[in-house]
Amino acid sequence: MVQTAQVISMRKARSRSDVNTYALTCLLWGGERIVKERRAAFERVEKVLDTYDISKLPRCYAENNREALFEQGLQMSKACLDDMLKYQHEHFVWITPRYNLVNSSPFGHKAILFEPGMEHNGTEEQKAKWLPLARAGKILGTYAQTELGHGSFVRGIETTATFDKDTDEFIVHTPTISSTKFWPAGLGFSTTHGTVMARLIVGDGDHGPHIFLVQLRSVEDGKPMPGIKMGDVGLKLGYNEADNGFASFDSVRIPRSQMLMAHSQLTREGKFTKDSLRAKLSYSVMLLVRAKMPGVFSVQLAQALTIATRYSVVRQQGLGPADAFSTEASILHYKHQHFRLLSMIAKSYAMFFASRVCDMHYNKLREMQSKNDHSLLPSVHALTAGLKAYVTSEAADGAEDTRKLCGGHGYMVLSGLPDIIGALAGGAMFEGENYVLWQQLGRHLLKQLDRLQDGEPMEPQVRYLAELNLNDTCVAQGEEFLEFDVQLSIYRDRAHRLIVKAHKAIRATDKETAKAWNEYMMLLISASRAHIEYFILKSFNDTIHSLPYNPTAPELRMILCWMQDLFALSTTINPRSVDVLSFAETADTRPPYLSSAQLDTIRSLVNKRLNELPPHIIALTDAWDFSDASLCSAIGMHDGNVYENIMRWVEQLPINQNAQKNGGVQQGWRDWVDPILKRQVKVQAKL
Numbered sequence: 001m002v003q004t005a006q007v008i009s010m011r012k013a014r015s016r017s018d019v020n021t022y023a024l025t026c027l028l029w030g031g032e033r034i035v036k037e038r039r040a041a042f043e044r045v046e047k048v049l050d051t052y053d054i055s056k057l058p059r060c061y062a063e064n065n066r067e068a069l070f071e072q073g074l075q076m077s078k079a080c081l082d083d084m085l086k087y088q089h090e091h092f093v094w095i096t097p098r099y100n101l102v103n104s105s106p107f108g109h110k111a112i113l114f115e116p117g118m119e120h121n122g123t124e125e126q127k128a129k130w131l132p133l134a135r136a137g138k139i140l141g142t143y144a145q146t147e148l149g150h151g152s153f154v155r156g157i158e159t160t161a162t163f164d165k166d167t168d169e170f171i172v173h174t175p176t177i178s179s180t181k182f183w184p185a186g187l188g189f190s191t192t193h194g195t196v197m198a199r200l201i202v203g204d205g206d207h208g209p210h211i212f213l214v215q216l217r218s219v220e221d222g223k224p225m226p227g228i229k230m231g232d233v234g235l236k237l238g239y240n241e242a243d244n245g246f247a248s249f250d251s252v253r254i255p256r257s258q259m260l261m262a263h264s265q266l267t268r269e270g271k272f273t274k275d276s277l278r279a280k281l282s283y284s285v286m287l288l289v290r291a292k293m294p295g296v297f298s299v300q301l302a303q304a305l306t307i308a309t310r311y312s313v314v315r316q317q318g319l320g321p322a323d324a325f326s327t328e329a330s331i332l333h334y335k336h337q338h339f340r341l342l343s344m345i346a347k348s349y350a351m352f353f354a355s356r357v358c359d360m361h362y363n364k365l366r367e368m369q370s371k372n373d374h375s376l377l378p379s380v381h382a383l384t385a386g387l388k389a390y391v392t393s394e395a396a397d398g399a400e401d402t403r404k405l406c407g408g409h410g411y412m413v414l415s416g417l418p419d420i421i422g423a424l425a426g427g428a429m430f431e432g433e434n435y436v437l438w439q440q441l442g443r444h445l446l447k448q449l450d451r452l453q454d455g456e457p458m459e460p461q462v463r464y465l466a467e468l469n470l471n472d473t474c475v476a477q478g479e480e481f482l483e484f485d486v487q488l489s490i491y492r493d494r495a496h497r498l499i500v501k502a503h504k505a506i507r508a509t510d511k512e513t514a515k516a517w518n519e520y521m522m523l524l525i526s527a528s529r530a531h532i533e534y535f536i537l538k539s540f541n542d543t544i545h546s547l548p549y550n551p552t553a554p555e556l557r558m559i560l561c562w563m564q565d566l567f568a569l570s571t572t573i574n575p576r577s578v579d580v581l582s583f584a585e586t587a588d589t590r591p592p593y594l595s596s597a598q599l600d601t602i603r604s605l606v607n608k609r610l611n612e613l614p615p616h617i618i619a620l621t622d623a624w625d626f627s628d629a630s631l632c633s634a635i636g637m638h639d640g641n642v643y644e645n646i647m648r649w650v651e652q653l654p655i656n657q658n659a660q661k662n663g664g665v666q667q668g669w670r671d672w673v674d675p676i677l678k679r680q681v682k683v684q685a686k687l
Helices: 005-015 021-029 032-048 066-087 108-121 124-135 278-314 335-369 377-405 407-411 417-428 434-453 460-466 478-482 484-507 513-519 521-545 555-573 596-612 614-622 642-652 654-660 667-678
Strands: 141-144 160-164 169-173 193-202 205-215 228-232 245-249 252-255 264-266 272-274
Touching (some): 005 278, 021 614, 108 205, 278 407, 278 614, 335 377, 335 596, 335 614, 377 407, 377 417, 460 521, 484 555, 521 555
Antiparallel strands (some): 169 252, 264 272
């Protein structure tokens, strides 16, 4: 490799840290065995896809019309499925080789919605028939709930499945244009079956939405089944490798046995029965995706931060703060640059560790549900709703900021950042629009305060609401703000004050409940955010203190504690933080929990951590173990050779390659520019 100034700068930056990067990688991904398996799986798939050699322009930048991107998605999906089946692993169940959530691929719904939906809602007989076929790739499934006119409001679904008692069949039908199934990944052209959400109609009775297994395409030739009209929804802001599609049903008949009947049943005679918890049990499959999304989106934010950090190390601009240097300085020297980078890096770690704790809660719920105990469902539903809303919003906003941190080069598609931004932007809408999810968490918090007032026990996650004195103020001074208990008390008090304030406003008003809810909705959303940030900070600390001592990496705990400090304190004073004033505002006649002098102390401690962490910034991003192929970025490669990498890829772009074959002239010149230059212009003489 040519030793350019940028390569030398990157090597020096890497050498400044004493952090055992590999030990941190193993911590993030669950151990050395998993890290080695992941690396091998990514390398195999990248070689199949011809993305392993990063000197070549990635195909996604050379061929990016709708059909080409879809074909690349199919190739990627097949490569991942083949590798998982051959080597018996699950590394691409939830993510693609580019770390997108797997529903960004044509087969994305197969393992995260179609198969779990069958597992959760099918009878033993149905599971025995269909799951082996799905897992072996003999059928490819999607989950078709969303309609052109209906998203989060499942009860409004219009598609019907009417029971025909004479033939023992259901007639699946989309009666209006708004009932067209719209958006599911793979629905366009690449799946054979769908678990379709439709209203169960028996005689004159409407039993609401239920799940039906419908064959969409022939497994022999891929043609849509009779009565089904299907297609692609077109280019999107991101996820263009997936054929998000539409489907309408014109009186399509399916056997009665293809209604998923684990929690509700319809007999041959048309008798309908259901479990008392049917709706909640059926909903559990949606919680699975929400529980997984925070982890995936935290990692994608980490990808954007890795690109921006590497670029910031080697990019030189100006003579440093106050022109203090004699030569151009790395932009990482500027406080505004490393404050934004490091505070977001700390947040990405915090959100990732919180997602792991959320996984534990979800797994505990599933374990209890297998024993017919559903008592954890309300709390896990609330947690997954709030954490999904928080992480997807913060990740999308953070990735957009990383683009700005990279200046003009971040605006290039070749930087890899626009694709990450486009992918993250969708998270605010799918699996529940975020502001709807904030309200679901808020409703749960209000109910918990109702229980407290009624003398009933509260769930463990919110018991802090019963333990605080609302008149308390913070008494910490100086470096006491670096103590975790002090930090947690700030977040706990803030959440407590906002939740109590929202509860009082909504419950104590003389207005109708619906009007009060709408009027104080933004206050309730602030309370929900505060509760989730409290949960994230606590989860970060719980993760640190659960770490076994590693004699080969004793510095890990210290570095993670510094990151925890930066997350906790920078969120408190960062003017970009959502609802930052709520850390210091008064409520009713109570004094603020933090004084202005204490906030100044916190600012100085943030600067302390910002002065200590920059030597480790490359180690903290390298630890995510992203391959160059997975980042797909000319400005974010491991070697730091930004300018040569940019030019190598730019010169391979088809528009430049085609022009070179024509002596450096583009056809557009001949068609449009040349006629302008050579046109005859009559000039009239002035009299």
